Amino acid sequence: MATEVAKRAKAxxxxHNLSQKSLADRSGVSQASLKRFERTGEIAFIALLKISAVLGCMDDFSALFTPREAVSIDAITQKRRIRGRG
Known part of the structure; x- marks a missing residue:
């Protein structure tokens, strides 16, 4: 997932027609960190947020770790009936 996010960020x-240097300058993230991120997918979360802000992608974080509907243990362990054919 990390390398896929890095590929998307590079794209x-x-x-946006930005060089690594210009994105680094605008975001405040070092060019070395940006290069490593694009190559390996490894980056500090705060640096990822800074890069995302410059690229206009901050809204993409809004769904991260949002609460989901609670599911009971009974609902998980309950066997579901599978209908057979003919």
Whole structure:
């Protein structure tokens, strides 16, 4: 997942016609960190947020860790009936 996010971020950077240096300057993230991120997917979360802000992707974080509907243990362990054919 990390490398996929890095690929998307690089594609977004290129779509905005930004060099690594210009994105690094605008975001306040070092160019070395940006290069490592695009190559390996490894980056500090705060740096990822800074890059996302420059690329206009901050809204993408809004769904991260949102509460989901609670499911009971009974509902998980309950066997579901499978209908057979013919």
């Amino acid at each position: 977004m950077r290129l779509a």
